[in-house]
Amino acid sequence: MTCAIEFDHLTKLYNNARGIDDLNLTVQQGEIFGFLGPNGAGKTTVMKMMTGLIKPDRGDVRLFGSSVQNQYIDAIQHVGSLIETAESFPYLTAFENLKLHGRYYEQVDNKRIHECLEITGLSKFAHEKTRKFSLGMKQRLGIATAILSEPKLLILDEPLNGLDVEGMLDIRALIKKMSSEQGTTFFISSHLIHDVEVTCTRIGILLNSRLTSVDSTETILQNFSSLEHYFINEVERNARI
C-alpha cells in the first residue's frame, strides 16, 4: 500500500535558524498522526511545505507517492487542509463560500455543501455573511471547506482553535469517524496535549525544529500515565542532549 505521507530530509530554516531541520517520517493511510510541539517548534512550517505554500531548502514531501515539489497537482489532488487561520470571503455567506470553493471539484454539489454545513454544526448559519462569524464559527467553516471534496488526506493546523467544548467534541468525533469509516488519513498539529492523546493514533514530538520521537499512542500510554508525562520526559531528555 502506498504511504499517505513521506517526509524525506525535509528542511526549511529561516534566517533566525528556526523552522524544520531534516524531517524524515512516513504516515500510513488511515492513521491520525498528531504533530505535537510548543509554540514556534516548526509545525506550521512543515504543513506549509506539505501543501506547497512554501518551498523547502532541502528535501521533499511525497503525498500518496507524488512529490509536492515535482508533481504538485497529483500530490495535492486528494488533500484538504486548514492552515493557520480559517479565511473566508467576508461578504459571502457560509453557503456561498463553500459553493465558490466547490467549483474546483466536479463531485461537490449543493447536497454535499449542506452535508458539510450540517457536519460542522453550521446549518443554521448557512445564509449568514461570514464577516459576522465568531472565531469558532470561522474555524468550523474552515473545517467544512477542508472536508468538502472528501479528501483522502486532511492536513489540519490547530483544528480546535477557538472552538467551544461542544465544537471540540464534534470535530474530534468527526476525525475519528472519517478515519475509521472512510480510511481518511489525518496529519494534525496541536499543542493541546489532551486532545492529541484522545484523538491521535500515533504521535510525533517536535522540539526546536527537530522531530525528537515518534510512537503510537497505545505504546506511549503503556509506558506513561499520560501524554503530558511523556511530553515532559521528552523535553527534559532533549534538554540533556
Ligand SMILES: Nc1ncnc2c1ncn2[C@@H]1O[C@H](COP(=O)(O)OP(=O)(O)OP(=O)(O)O)[C@@H](O)[C@H]1O
Ligand atoms: N516567514 C518567517 N520568517 C522568519 N521566521 C519565521 C517565519 N515563519 C516562521 N518563522 C519562525 O520559525 C519558527 C517556527 O514557526 P512555526 O509557525 O512553524 O511554528 P509552530 O510550531 O507552528 O508554532 P505555533 O504553535 O506557535 O503555531 C518560529 O520560531 C518562527 O520564528
